[in-house]
Amino acid sequence: MPRPTKRHPERGDARTRLLEAARDVIRQKGFTATTVDDLCKAAGVTKGAYFHHFESKEALGVAAAQFWTETTGAFFRQAPYHAPEDPLDRVRAYVDFRKSIIEGVPAEFTCLVGTMTQETYDSYPAIREACAESIFGHAATLEADIEAAMKERAISADWTAASLARHTQAVLQGAFILAKATGDREIARESVDHLKRYIELLFDRPSDMTGAPGRLGAPAKST
Amino acid sequence: MPRPTKRHPERGDARTRLLEAARDVIRQKGFTATTVDDLCKAAGVTKGAYFHHFESKEALGVAAAQFWTETTGAFFRQAPYHAPEDPLDRVRAYVDFRKSIIEGVPAEFTCLVGTMTQETYDSYPAIREACAESIFGHAATLEADIEAAMKERAISADWTAASLARHTQAVLQGAFILAKATGDREIARESVDHLKRYIELLFDRPSDMTGAPGRLGAPAKST
DNA sequence: ACTTACATACCAACTATTCGGTATTTATTC
């Protein structure tokens, strides 16, 4: 459906430009502080175009979250961390990759849907849901590798692949907040290092260490 | 300075009531979406009172962050997790405590300054700074216990007590985002469990891992 | 002919902030 505009044929259609503007501006100013005019200016379109493509600001928020899901989905799918044979190596490579793309200023490396979640979770259920789908959909792409790694190393744990996958996202989202608070991306990378260390520790020790209670980090069941 | 109003003697002064309202409303709607009218209504004061105490909305944001620092500071200072003799037990107890206070709906258990950071880091440097002070000031209160635990167990690691303390806050902030995205506090608790498991694993093994990885919780004296 | 993709002008509601005023407390003086 999107058709290259005759008026600005080189820059893609207005809808796409608006979504790209939303991605950039909202990560900088937040969803509420970003006005429709801001987006139109950034995208180089008029309000008429805006409301032709999005019936409301909320609708744009939903579309922006979905756009984020699609674009980052493609980005991660083609990323090099899937290459290793060993599934655990793929998980390691994923974390390394996430660390490596923490570059530039926060508005560039932070997560649009994480930001929008904070602002909209109570006021715009539709946006919240689109953000949740984005976050947990991405987390789900890690599950298979984690699961395979657990099987391969005979890890029988009190945690699941799904929960560890979600935890990686929590660490990243939290790391982004600390980076925004300081303006220092190093502080985000530091938390990713902790995440990596955690994963190493989880998989470092086989599960069937018979006789040693509370070895897996679970609080030792008191006798 | 704050003086109990004659008009509403039972509810404290207007300034305090506005800060409490800010704490509650901003956690629900976010900083930008929270209007001055919202705050006045929630606090039961007029706009005149508002602008008597805060010269701008930005100033209120700063004051709200500082109010958060003070109140949560007192709250954590008197919390029971400081009781254990063993410093590592105090760290464990801290994490358990943080998990235990994830109760009710997100607006109740999430962090005001984490929320505000996301929205204001680029537009309101003063607020960002107050939020950063709050987050890292709180993180700093964990450092001594972590440091002591490291010393006691002769952990010589490639991470510092300060960085682990910051990481705990990253995990919590990230956990809050996932909870907001789903509306489910369990998902936040899950990440706190991972954090706890990480800490157990970090301290489970003595630093001089000669032979078998550290089996005992007992501190193995490193050479 | 009909739909899609824009453009322009406009608006009603809302926003943060201002400001002249009153009430209440504190400080000072007698």
Added chain:
DNA sequence: GAATAAATACCGAATAGTTGGTATGTAAGT
């Protein structure tokens, strides 16, 4: 300790600018 002065705390209507959204029009593609 009464009278008075000076702050401080609060009130609420008015304002100027901004906001998301609309109404209406036009030009291009099919």
